[in-house]
Amino acid sequence: MAAVEKRVRLNADPDFWPGKDHAPMTGVDVREDCVKIFWADGRVGHFHPLWLRDNCLSPSCYHPEAWEKIQDLLAVDPEDRPASAVLGADGELEIHWASDGHVSRFPGPWLRRNCYDDWALEERRPHRVLWDAAIAGERPEVDFTAVMQTRDGLRDWIYKLRTYGFCIVTDAPKRSGVVTAAARRIGFLRETHFGTDYSVESKPNPENVAYTAIELKTHNDLSNCEAPPGIQFLHCIEFEATGGESILVDGFAASEKLRGMDPDAFDLLAQTPVVARFHDYDWDIRHRAPTIAVDHNGVVQELRVNRQLEAPLDIPNEKVKPFIKAKQALVRMLRAPEQEYRFKLRPGEIMSFHNRRVLHGRAAFDPNSGRRKLEGCYVDCDQAWSRLRVLERAE
Numbered sequence: 001m002a003a004v005e006k007r008v009r010l011n012a013d014p015d016f017w018p019g020k021d022h023a024p025m026t027g028v029d030v031r032e033d034c035v036k037i038f039w040a041d042g043r044v045g046h047f048h049p050l051w052l053r054d055n056c057l058s059p060s061c062y063h064p065e066a067w068e069k070i071q072d073l074l075a076v077d078p079e080d081r082p083a084s085a086v087l088g089a090d091g092e093l094e095i096h097w098a099s100d101g102h103v104s105r106f107p108g109p110w111l112r113r114n115c116y117d118d119w120a121l122e123e124r125r126p127h128r129v130l131w132d133a134a135i136a137g138e139r140p141e142v143d144f145t146a147v148m149q150t151r152d153g154l155r156d157w158i159y160k161l162r163t164y165g166f167c168i169v170t171d172a173p174k175r176s177g178v179v180t181a182a183a184r185r186i187g188f189l190r191e192t193h194f195g196t197d198y199s200v201e202s203k204p205n206p207e208n209v210a211y212t213a214i215e216l217k218t219h220n221d222l223s224n225c226e227a228p229p230g231i232q233f234l235h236c237i238e239f240e241a242t243g244g245e246s247i248l249v250d251g252f253a254a255s256e257k258l259r260g261m262d263p264d265a266f267d268l269l270a271q272t273p274v275v276a277r278f279h280d281y282d283w284d285i286r287h288r289a290p291t292i293a294v295d296h297n298g299v300v301q302e303l304r305v306n307r308q309l310e311a312p313l314d315i316p317n318e319k320v321k322p323f324i325k326a327k328q329a330l331v332r333m334l335r336a337p338e339q340e341y342r343f344k345l346r347p348g349e350i351m352s353f354h355n356r357r358v359l360h361g362r363a364a365f366d367p368n369s370g371r372r373k374l375e376g377c378y379v380d381c382d383q384a385w386s387r388l389r390v391l392e393r394a395e
Contacts, residue, residue, distance in 0.1 A: 013064075013067045015067075015109070015110050015113050015114070016107050016109055016110050022108065022109045022112055023039045023040040023041040023043070023112075024039070024040050024108055025037055025038065025039055025040075025087055025091060025093065025108040025111070026038045026039060026040050026087075027087070028085050028086065028087055030082055030084075030085045032081070033048060033049065034046050034047065034048060034049075035047045035048075035049055035052060035082065035085055035093075035095075037093065037111055037115075039108075039112065043112075043119065043120075044117075045111060045112070045115040045117055045120065046117055047111070047115070049080065049082055050076070050078055050080070051116075052082075052095060052104060052106070053076055053077070053097065053104070054071075054073075054076050055069075056071060056102070056104040057104065057105060057106060057107075057110070058102070058103065058104055058105070061104075077099050079099075080097050080098060080099045081097070081098050081099075082095045082096065082097060082098065083096045083097060083098040083101075084096045088105070091107070091108055092105045092106060092107050092108070093106040093108070093111065126162055126163075126385075127163055128162070128163055128164075128165070128252070129163050129164050130250055130252055130253035130256065131164060131165075131250050131253060131341075132250065132253060132338055132339050132341075133337065133338050133339060133340055133341055133342075135164070135250075135341050136341055136342075136343065139168060139341070139343075140160035140163075140164045140166065140167045140168070141160075141167060141168040141169070141170055142156050142157045142160065142167060142168075142169055142170070143169075143170055143171055144169050144170060144171045144172040144173075144182070144348075144350070145171065147169055147182060147185060148181070148182065148185060151391055154185055154186075154387070154391060155388065155391040155392065157169065157186075158186060158384055158385075158387055158388040158391070159388060161231060161352060161353070161354060161384060162354075162384070162385060162388060164250075165250055165252070165354040165357040165358040166248055166351070166352065166353035166354065166358050167352050167353075168349055168350070168351055168352070169182060169349065169350035169352060170348070170349055171348055172235060172348050172349065172350050173348070174236075174237050174238070174347045174348050175237065176237065176375060177375075178235055178350075178375075179197070179233050179234070179235035179350055179375045179376060179377055180196070180197050180375075180377050182233065182235075182350060183231075183233050183377050183378075183379050186231065186379050186383060186384050186387050187379045187380065187382075187383020187384060187386070187387060188379065188380075188383055189377050189378065189379060190229050190230075190377075190378035190379055190380050192222060192225075192229065192378065193278070193282075193283045193285065196377060197375060197376065197377040198375070198376050199373065199374070199375050199376075200234065200373070200374040200375070200376060201371070201372060201373045201374070213241075213244075213364060213365050213366065213367045215361075215362070215363055215364040216361040216362045217307060217335070217361050218247050218248075218249045218305075218334055218335065218340070218359035218360060218361035219305055219306040219307065219308070219359055219360070219361060220251070220302075220303055220304055220305055220306055220355055220356060220359055221306070221355050221378075222278070222306075222309075222355075223276040223287075223289075223304035223305065223306040223309050224276035224277050224278045224285050224286055224287055224306075224309045225285060225287055226287045227380075228302075228304065228355060228356055229355050229378035229379075229380065230354065230355060230356060230378070230379065230380045230381030230382070230383075230384060231352060231353070231354060231378065231379045231380070231381060231383075231384050232352070232353055232354075232355040232360070232376065232377075232378050233350055233351070233352045233376055233377050233378070233379070234345070234350065234351045234352075234360075234374045234375075234376045235349075235350045235351075235375045235376070236345040236346060236347050236348065236349050236350075236351075236373075236374055237347060237373045237374065237375060238347060238371045238372065238373040239344070239345065239346065239347050239370075239371075239372050239373075240369070240370025240371055240372070241365040241366055241367060241370040241371065241372040242365060242369040242370070243363050243364055243365035243366055243369075244344070244362055244363055244364070244365030244372050245342050245343060245344050245362065245363045246342070246343055246344065246345045246351060246360065246361075246362055247340050247341070247342050247360065247361040247362060247363070248340070248341045248351075248353060248358055248359070248360055249334050249335075249339050249340055249341070249358065249359045249360075249361075250339070250357070250358060251300075251303040251305070251334065251357050251358060251359050252300050252303075252357050254330070254333040254334045254336075254339055255292055255300045255303065255330070255333075256300065257333055257339075258329060258330050258333050261333075262326075262329055264326075265325070265326035265329045265330070266292065266326075268319075268322055268323055268326045269290060269291040269292045269323075269326050269327065269330060270290050270291075270292045270294050271290065272290060272291075272315060272319065272323055273288045273289055273290050274288065274289075274290075274291065274310075274311070274313060274314075274315065274323075275287070275288045275311035275312075275313075275314060276289075276304060276306065276309040276310060276311060277309060277310075277311040278309055286311060289304055290304070291303065291304055291305065291327060291330065292330075301356075302356035302357065303356060303357070303359070304356075305330070305331070305334065305359060334359060342363075354381070355378070356381075
């Protein structure tokens with residue numbers, strides 16, 4: 001079947017498209033509990049027969065337009081096995097099932113993009129670069145006009161956000177509303193109890209220390225939420241004040257350093273949920289989660305570090321001292337001068353960063369020496385990484 005016909009039949013589901021990284025299948029070997037697929041680049045994929053039956057792509061099992069499973073899970077026979085499995089003339093894997101004669105066909109690109117061997121998972125794992133203060137010499141940045149007017153500029157922006165955890169957008173207009181327009185290029189704005197956007201400047205009767213002129217230690221925003229915002233944007237509109245330099249720290253890099261130097265402290269922070277809380281006259285938002293979150297492979301996924309939002313510890317008494325010492329070890333690592341990227345955000349620059357990875361802060365400034373005004377907003381990571389995947393399909 002021609003590639004164009006496949007796209008029509010499968011309604012252009014990109015998982016079926018041949019890609020630049022796709023090598024054709026060259027062979028298949030059926031065992032009792034494994035179907036081995038061989039690719040022309042030497043890779044071998046191992047698929048359990050039940051996995052293939054559960055993921056059948058026939059129109060009765062997988063909706064060709066909605067791109068969703070419609071096969072009832074309870075209709076899948078756990079004991080089913082291939083009566084035969086061959087590579088068809090069109091390059092698809094064709095399986096005839098023993099239980100009912102049902103036929104499944106799997107395009108090579110789909111199998112490659114969904115192979116779950118360790119090598120395949122590693123191939124698909126997003127690349128990320130850990131960094132320290134030396135990033136000052138090669139900081140990731142993109143041009144505002146390219147971001148707003150081109151797919152390549154937008155893709156480059158989000159790619160750098162995912163890879164480095166931050167990216168500076170340069171040469172943006174110095175006016176209100178620009179940051180939300182830029183953020184909407186990535187996705188929907190995340191509304192919080194502060195609204196959909198906010199202004200950061202010194203003001204009387206502040207409900208948050210960010211709205212003062214004092215130093216802000218590096219932190220993650222809204223660690224008290226069940227799902228803290230993913231991507232944060234801060235647009236510098238005016239900056240005439242003395243002081244107020246921005247500080248960024250790669251929390252993933254600092255966490256890995258802590259794991260290497262004090263694995264017990266790392267494990268305690270990763271295994272002990274604690275409460276963070278924001279409360280005022282109108283809100284009382286709290287959530288319990290570990291300070292460091294790791295996935296099933298132990299890879300760091302997020303940090304929750306914000307001294308202002310720490311609730312009183314409610315962990316077992318014997319854990320209090322070890323936990324506080326472990327948290328201090330992490331904070332010392334985060335504040336080490338060699339970990340901090342310090343710079344003065346210039347008017348017309350948008351500092352964008354992955355809030356659950358990169359901690360941000362600022363030095364104290366003198367509000368009497370001039371105005372310092374930033375505008376900010378958030379977009380969830382779901383939106384950002386989705387937009388990047390869609391943009392990468394077009395390459």
